[in-house]
Every structure is written in C-alpha cells, then in structure tokens.
Amino acid sequence: MNAAETRTLLARLLHGIAPEVDLDGLDPAAPLQEEAELDSMDFLNLVSALYDETGIEVPERDYPQVASVDGFVAYVAAASGSRR
Amino acid sequence: MPSLGADMEAGTLLEWRVQPGDTVHRGDIVAVVDTEKSTIEVEVFEDGVVEALLVEPGTEAPVGAPLARIAAVAPAAPAAAARPTRAVAAGRKRAARPRKAKAKPAARPGTAEPAPTVAPVAAHLRASPLARRRAAERGIDLAAVAGSGPGGAVVAADLDRATVVPAPAAPEAAVPGPPGRREDRQAAMRRAIGALMARSAREIPHYHLATTIDMATALAWLAETNEQRSVSERLLPGALLLKATALAAREVPALNGFWDGSYRPSPAVHLGVAVSLRGGGLIAPAIHDADRLTLDELMAALRDLVGRARAGRLRSSEMSDPTLTVTNLGDQGVDEVHGVIYPPQVALVGFGRVAERPWACGGMLGVRPTVRATLAADHRATDGMIGARLLNAIDRLLQHPEDL
Numbered sequence: 104m105n106a107a108e109t110r111t112l113l114a115r116l117l118h119g120i121a122p123e124v125d126l127d128g129l130d131p132a133a134p135l136q137e138e139a140e141l142d143s144m145d146f147l148n149l150v151s152a153l154y155d156e157t158g159i160e161v162p163e164r165d166y167p168q169v170a171s172v173d174g175f176v177a178y179v180a181a182a183s184g185s186r187r
Numbered sequence: 188m189p190s191l192g193a194d195m196e197a198g199t200l201l202e203w204r205v206q207p208g209d210t211v212h213r214g215d216i217v218a219v220v221d222t223e224k225s226t227i228e229v230e231v232f233e234d235g236v237v238e239a240l241l242v243e244p245g246t247e248a249p250v251g252a253p254l255a256r257i258a259a260v261a262p263a264a265p266a267a268a269a270r271p272t273r274a275v276a277a278g279r280k281r282a283a284r285p286r287k288a289k290a291k292p293a294a295r296p297g298t299a300e301p302a303p304t305v306a307p308v309a310a311h312l313r314a315s316p317l318a319r320r321r322a323a324e325r326g327i328d329l330a331a332v333a334g335s336g337p338g339g340a341v342v343a344a345d346l347d348r349a350t351v352v353p354a355p356a357a358p359e360a361a362v363p364g365p366p367g368r369r370e371d372r373q374a375a376m377r378r379a380i381g382a383l384m385a386r387s388a389r390e391i392p393h394y395h396l397a398t399t400i401d402m403a404t405a406l407a408w409l410a411e412t413n414e415q416r417s418v419s420e421r422l423l424p425g426a427l428l429l430k431a432t433a434l435a436a437r438e439v440p441a442l443n444g445f446w447d448g449s450y451r452p453s454p455a456v457h458l459g460v461a462v463s464l465r466g467g468g469l470i471a472p473a474i475h476d477a478d479r480l481t482l483d484e485l486m487a488a489l490r491d492l493v494g495r496a497r498a499g500r501l502r503s504s505e506m507s508d509p510t511l512t513v514t515n516l517g518d519q520g521v522d523e524v525h526g527v528i529y530p531p532q533v534a535l536v537g538f539g540r541v542a543e544r545p546w547a548c549g550g551m552l553g554v555r556p557t558v559r560a561t562l563a564a565d566h567r568a569t570d571g572m573i574g575a576r577l578l579n580a581i582d583r584l585l586q587h588p589e590d591l
Contacts, residue, residue: 121465140465142518143423144493154418163413163421 104157104183109176116152120145131172138172159183188220188248191227191506192471193530194383198222199247200254201319209237211257216502218254221319223375224470226499227506235259318345340498376468387527391446392566395525398578400585401548402541402556408588424541425515426486428558428581430591432536433458433477433485435580436511441573442534442564443511450533450568459509459529460489462496470496471512471529472505482591517541523559533565534577 104112114126121139129138136146150161150169159182161169169175188198198220205217211231218229235257242254318341322329334341387393405427413421436443436456444452458477462470474480474488495501511532516524517540524537539559546555560581564574584591 123465136518142463143425144490147418147421147423148490148494151418160418163410 104180106176106180109179109183110172112153112156112179113172113175116149116156119152120148126172129172131176133171135169135171135175153179157183188242188250188252188254189229189503189507190250191220191222191503192224192383193386194224194379195222195250197247197249198227200242200244201226202244203240203255204228205237205240205255207237207239210260211235211237214504220503223372223379224468225496225501225506226319227501227503229254229503231257233257233259373467380469383530384527387530391528391530391533393528393563394566394571394574395561395563396571396574396578397523397559397561398582399544400558400560400582401546402558402585405585405588406541406556420483422482422486423489425517425538426482426489427585427588427591428515428538428560429458429460429474429477429489429513430480430482430485431581431584432511432513433480434584434591435577437478438580439573439577441569442562442577444533444568445510445531446533446565446568447531453510455510457508457510459512459532460492461512461514462493464497470501471509471514472496472501473509475504475508511536513538517558523561525561526563528563528565533568534574535563536577536581537561537563 110126117124117126117139121141124139129135135141136143139145141149146166150166154160157179159179161178165178167174169178188200191198199222201219201221203218205211205215211217212234213230213232215231216228217231217237220227220229238256238258240255242248242252248254318332319329322332322341329341332341332345334345402424406424409422409424409427416422433456436458440452441450443456444450455476456478457473457475459471459473462472464470472492474485474492477485477488480488492501492505509529509532511534512526512529513536514524514526515538517538519540521539522542523539526535526537528535537560539561541556541558543554544557546553546557548555560578562574562578
C-alpha cells in the first residue's frame with residue numbers, strides 16, 4: 104500500500120467509527136485522538152478495524168507511532184511493504 | 188411505554204418487532220422506541236402471547252401507557268381461562284425497575300386493533316435516530332436507502348444522497364440536512380439531562396470523596412496481558428476500573444441501589460456506564476451483573492454497549508436499571524470528576540485520567556501512573572464512612588489485577 108492508498112483506508116476506517124470526521128480537515132501531524140475526538144475505545148476499534156481489513160496488527164507499544172494521521176499512514180505503509 | 192431512565196416522560200414507538208399471535212419470552216425485543224436521548228429496543232418482561240398491539244408506529248406515548256397486550260401463557264387448568272393480561276413494560280414513572288411494574292389493564296376493546304402493517308423489512312432495518320426522524324419528516328422509505336453507517340446502518344447523510352439527485356462525486360461530508368433538526372435533537376437531549384440533573388441537585392444532598400490510586404501494578408499487568416493477545420481481545424484500563432468498581436459495589440451494598448423515600452439496596456450490580464455521544468450529550472446505560480462477568484466478558488460488554496449507545500441501539504433494560512453509575516473522563520484529559528448522581532441511584536463513581544504523577548512510597552519520592560477516583564454519594568442513604576469504604580475497596584482490588 105502506498106501513502107495515498109493508506110490514507111484512503113484510514114478515511115474509510117474512521118468513517119465507520121466517527122462518521123462526522125473529515126480526514127482532510129485534520130492536522131496530519133497532531134494527535135489523532137484529539138483531532139478526531141476519539142476515546143480509547145474508539146482508538147482500539149480503529150486499530151482493530153485495521154487488523155480486520157489488512158491483517159496488520161499494531162501492538163500497544165507501537166501506539167505512539169500511529170498516534171497521528173501522518174504516523175498512521177507511514178506505519179501502515181511500511182508494515183504492508185514489509186509483508187510483501 | 189417503559190421508563191427508560193428517570194429523565195424520560197414520553198417516547199415514540201418506531202416499529203414493532205412482533206405481531207399479534209406471536210409467542211414472546213422474557214428478554215425478547217418486541218419494539219423499538221425513540222426517546223429524547225436514543226433509540227431503544229424494548230424488551231418484554233414476561234413470557235406470553237401477544238394479543239394486541241395498542242400503539243401504531245410513529246405515535247408518541249407517555250411513560251406508563253400500555254403499548255401492547257400480552258396474555259400470560261394459559262395454564263392447563265381450564266378454570267383459569269381468564270388469566271389477567273398485562274401490558275408490555277408499563278413502567279411506573281420514575282421507578283427504576285419496570286420489571287416489577289404491574290400492568291394496567293389494557294384499554295378499550297376498540298383500541299385493540301393490531302397495527303395494520305409492520306413491513307417485515309423494517310424489522311431489521313438499521314438506521315440512526317436522526318435518519319429515522321428525517322426520513323419520517325420527508326416521507327422517505329428507509330428500506331429504500333443504502334446505508335453507509337456502521338453495519339450498513341442508514342445515517343442522515345444517506346438520506347441527502349437519496350433525495351438529492353446523486354452527483355457521482357458527492358462529497359461524504361455533505362451538510363447533514365436542515366440544521367434546525369439536529370439542533371432540536373441536541374436541545375431535547377440537553378433539556379432531558381438538565382431536568383434530571385436539576386432534580387438530582389435539588390433533591391439529593393451530595394457528599395464528595397476522592398482518593399488517588401496507584402495504577403503501576405494494574406497497568407503493568409495489563410500491558411503484559413495485552414502483549415500476548417490479538418488486537419480484538421485487548422483490554423482497556425477502563426475495563427479494570429469498571430470491574431473493580433463492580434466488585435466494590437457488591438462489598439458495599441449501601442451504595443448500590445435506589446432511593447425512593449427510603450433506601451432499597453439492589454441484590455445485583457448493574458453498573459451504569461456514562462457514554463458521551465458524538466455530537467454532544469450523554470447516556471448512561473447499564474452493564475448487567477458486572478460483578479459476575481470475567482474481565483474479558485466485561486470488556487466485550489463495554490465495547491458492545493458503547494458501540495450501541497453511539498449507534499442508538501440500546502435496550503430497555505439497560506436504560507432502566509443501573510444500580511450505580513461510573514463516569515470515566517480520563518480520555519478527556521481531566522484529573523478528576525466531581526459527579527452528580529443519577530436519581531434514583533445513590534452514588535456515582537468517577538475516574539480521571541491515568542497519568543504519571545509524583546508518588547511518595549516507603550519514604551521515597553518516585554513517579555507512578557495514578558488515577559484520581561471520586562465518589563459522589565447521597566447523604567440520605569449513607570455517610571462518608573461508608574463512601575470511604577467503597578473507594579478503599581476499589582483501590583485494594585486494583586492492586587491485584589490478576590484477581591479481577
């Protein structure tokens with residue numbers, strides 16, 4: 104998955120959790136949970152949905168790396184690359 | 188019409204899930220009702236056969252009004268042919284347990300006409316409360332709308348796509364309908380919360396206690412546990428806090444129950460969980476028998492409950508019988524919460540965020556993850572000594588997470 108595809112994926116996953124959030128309106132470098140007003144349950148559901156869709160599992164210790172839109176995109180792009 | 192929380196005065200019947208002649212069992216979902224706060228699935232409280240549906244979909248009915256007539260299953264003895272019939276969930280207003288409420292005899296025979304049509308397709312239709320409202324206003328058949336929400340649920344934006352000529356590149360973020368309606372719902376919810384909280388502030392002499400709990404052991408155990416689990420089985424710190432509170436509530440029954448002129452302890456622990464809704468507002472449905480669930484079961488129940496609260500798919504029993512409510516504002520970044528009790532409950536437990544803070548222990552100053560736990564309790568029912576017992580129990584239980 105390249106960065107654009109990952110971003111589209113993130114938009115879709117977010118839509119299932121917080122339908123009113125517009126990914127393009129978020130600061131990509133800022134904390135995603137605050138930007139999208141996700142609580143810890145929402146965030147767990149996001150990571151869970153990512154796993155369901157892609158098989159990519161984000162361990163808890165890596166949560167800081169996926170804590171922003173940019174971080175999420177980079178992490179998932181790298182993880183999907185290394186899986187090929 | 189059951190009382191789905193002490194702040195509810197009336198509800199609108201959205202759909203029937205049963206037809207006259209259907210056999211129902213306690214706990215079956217028989218109808219869907221819209222309140223100011225949410226769409227609620229109404230469960231039946233006893234076994235029987237549906238004789239008549241008394242309220243048409245789309246009709247608003249006050250709390251306590253009969254919705255349907257259900258005949259108790261006829262016993263073998265022929266003499267008992269005229270078993271009393273009972274209306275579905277005619278809850279006493281303000282009473283926290285519709286389960287106990289005895290029905291009023293159902294109304295005039297003329298009203299016993301069954302609702303003529305309940306389209307079968309409507310029975311399993313998923314739609315947000317807002318979408319239902321708008322669809323009703325605009326005369327849109329929800330069954331004909333493709334849903335884009337969770338689980339294919341129809342959300343308000345879908346209606347816009349359904350009514351407006353569909354532009355191929357229509358942005359997802361289409362303005363959700365006339366702004367006035369959304370504000371109506373918001374305003375209704377604010378009014379409902381305001382009325383209940385004003386009653387609480389007026390009637391309940393609150394006292395407040397707080398304590399700081401060392402979370403180092405609990406979080407270390409949690410990290411280790413989650414490390415070995417797939418993502419769908421991970422636990423959140425909030426599940427530990429809930430379980431500890433549920434067990435503590437069982438230990439201190441004086442804080443787990445209802446006030447209606449005098450205190451009535453509850454034999455079961457139905458933990459109310461305050462869930463903030465997207466777009467504003469708050470709802471506090473119950474996790475039943477939370478003290479008896481394993482941590483995994485409690486986590487699953489919490490996940491399910493939060494999801495359904497936000498999707499507007501709660502069940503009547505969840506709305507009507509919490510015995511003690513927990514509010515966790517940790518994700519909102521505050522240190523502590525001084526709660527307001529949900530009448531007719533007599534206590535509310537609050538948690539702030541789990542954060543690293545200075546901590547003195549054994550003559551040394553260190554840094555530990557801690558959480559501020561607070562209790563708001565009803566002075567008519569208990570004094571601070573009892574309240575302190577609850578907070579101390581929560582603290583003690585959290586020091587042994589493996590036993591939770």
